């Protein structure tokens with residue numbers, strides 16, 4: 156008869172340790188002495204702790220075995236080998252007992268290898284009760300263990316050398332009965348808060364470093380701030396009070412055990428921390444592919460969506476005190492389209508970006524929206540985790556076509572799809588805010604973004620504007636058509652909006668930009684942008700757009 160081995164890992168570290176080896180050895184021995192064939196199929200929780208909430212769901216641990224039984228993929232009668240009943244589940248006893256009951260009901264003999272007890276569908280009520288008692292004891296043990304662990308850490312903490320290293324935003328003062336661990340937030344907490352707020356506004360760590368140094372904000376080392384330490388700070392979970400115990404060997408720190416929450420007083424809110432993590436993750440995804448020009452002044456607000464009509468990115472260049480958008484292909488002679496004055500793009504923004512069709516995409520978030528954003532951010536972080544897990548599973552599939560892994564993959568992808576839907580719904584549910592207010596704010600944002608100064612408020616405005624453009628346009632293509640003598644005749648803009656292309660063409664000759672007092676440049680919506688308008692058509696379009704600000 157076939158026997159299945161139930162292997163449970165309580166954490167990744169345990170998974171790598173000898174817990175699996177020990178269980179496998181016990182299972183092999185049992186099969187030998189009872190003439191059973193050990194199936195190579197394994198039921199792995201894939202790193203999910205059996206004691207956490209996640210595992211009380213039926214899809215984990217025993218539940219996984221149950222669902223396979225229910226699907227009919229396993230022929231019964233058969234054996235299920237576990238080390239002991241606390242290997243079954245340290246989750247809620249009721250769930251675990253119910254699962255044990257249902258499994259034996261499928262004509263599966265459950266064997267606990269340590270005490271060589273068997274549980275069958277014919278077990279009497281005493282056996283069942285015994286099973287419950289064993290589980291309850293192990294549940295209590297795991298709770299005591301976790302309590303003891305906490306107490307041990309608290310003791311270690313209070314015994315710790317006063318000079319041992321605390322994060323720089325914390326001081327240690329011993330002897331306060333209200334704070335036996337002795338940790339207090341110090342003056343640097345405000346700096347930590349500020350750094351995270353700037354990051355949450357979308358500023359990168361180099362820009363933040365520049366601002367801190369320019370304002371001479373005191374650093375923990377009394378030297379200048381540097382980019383890499385700011386970048387590390389933005390990832391430190393200590394700022395939300397978490398601590399990861401480590402062992403240090405040969406100067407390499409290896410984490411041991413789970414992170415301890417509430418170890419330190421929190422320097423910033425969890426929401427702010429999560430929002431920043433999400434931003435960093437997204438930026439990592441986006442910026443791997445290209446460099447679109449200056450990042451220190453953030454002037455190229457089209458950095459992510461801007462394209463030349465040849466398909467390459469538009470970068471920002473400065474010539475004779477003016478800013479231009481230039482195709483990155485032109486540097487290497489791959490594109491002959493000449494640089495476009497930044498002013499032309501700014502004109503387009505002021506004329507069209509403020510128009511009603513784009514409005515709902517960038518209305519400023521009111522309080523309700525901020526709450527929804529917190530929810531969305533949390534879901535998006537979970538989504539990142541799931542995607543990571545899915546990639547891991549997919550790489551396992553390459554060498555192992557275990558049906559349970561396949562099942563886990565399909566479950567995970569289903570969950571990812573579900574979560575995307577929820578995120579989309581939440582996005583949809585955001586209010587449109589106060590239109591008057593958001594028009595005013597956005598026009599102020601554009602003013603700040605295009606100011607000649609490079610103060611923090613200008614940088615923040617540019618980053619915000621860039622985010623608005625990214626959120627509004629699928630792509631943004633800008634190109635120019637020159638006359639025979641090389642002067643710009645027209646600008647063309649094609650942008651992707653809600654999956655559809657919208658096309659615009661400048662009405663007047665853009666050379667007017669060089670003498671802005673004389674003539675203005677206007678963009679007109681155009682169905683066929685590459686066709687020259689007749690004088691009459693031109694006048695009609697000018698008339699049509701005359702009333703825009």
Ligand SMILES: [Zn+2]
Nearest residue numbers: 463465482490
């Ligand atoms: Zn180009």
